[in-house]
Amino acid sequence: MNSPVELWLRETNKRKSLASKSECYRIVDKLNLPVDIRIDRLGEVLSFHYFNESPPESEIFEFAETFAKQLNQPHWFLRQMINRGKDPNQKVLWKSPECPELWSAIENEITYIFKLNEGTSPGLFLDQRMRREWVKHHSKDRKVLNLFGYTGGFSLAAVFGGAKKTVTVDAGARYVEWTKQNFEANAFDTAEHEFWTADVLDYLEGAQKREHKFDLIICDPPSFGRSKRGTFKIEKDYEILVDLCSKVMNSKAQLVFSTNFESWKQKDFEKKCQVLAKNLGLHVKEFPSAPTDFNPSLLKTCLFQS
DSSP: OOOHHHHHHHHHHHTHHHHTTBSEEEEEOOOSSSSEEEEEEETTEEEEEEEOSSOOOHHHHHHHHHHHHHTTOSEEEEEEOGGGGTOTTOOOEEEOTTOOSEEEEEETTEEEEEETTSSSSSSOOGGGHHHHHHHHTTOTTOEEEEESOTTTHHHHHHHHTTOSEEEEEESOHHHHHHHHHHHHHTTOOGGGSEEEESOHHHHHHHHHHTTOOEEEEEEOOOSEEEETTEEEEHHHHHHHHHHHHHTTEEEEEEEEEEEOOTTSOHHHHHHHHHHHHHHHTOEEEEOOOOOTTSOTTTOEEEEEEO
């Protein structure tokens, strides 16, 4: 029977083509192992996500150390995803002796700053790699709005692709500041773009009143979140969210709407988007697929057009 390290290395070999384009990609997605571990490469650091309510046993750390050495990766960290990672404040992690707290790596020509102790993600959602690349190729001379912007990945892709202006909105002040740091890491002038620390629904309502319009909107909301406005739940709030987006779209504008909400299967998601588009006078252009290095059933995306 193959050991976990042998299975992980086999998965890594399937993804060698990704290494030629990026320092950031998923090395191992969910495997049929006794425990659920997913592994990402983030430049010089390997990230192990351990999905289990019980702390990892010593052999898991030995596997991580061996695997990192096999790939000539100098650093690694392992984060225990309690309650399947649904608690954004939990910080149960272990790391190699000299693993940095802060570092940078490149995905498709863009530099991203990573931080070890800032929630359950170190700074970039890798399953959106193809969407960021799409945004980069569809942003030239367009005004782009990035909602739930996190650390600004979509905004960076838009600027790299020639957007005339980007607006990044996130309720977390630390993420808005992180976005600015990512702009500076790529020598992008923050003065030419807007960064808002605000509830997304509040921002959209304000933008509608001010008659602000956008050519491209990226909306990748969490399944659940809290802000001064109250509790956000994707299953009850997605309609008002897309409705507000539609009210600030220029003619022929596009809206990239994504979710990882596990209770929605792909067919359910597509049906909801089709009904919503009809009700709002939008058109569904396509349902883009997830990257091949990820479980295709989790990330669901709809491309709307006004």
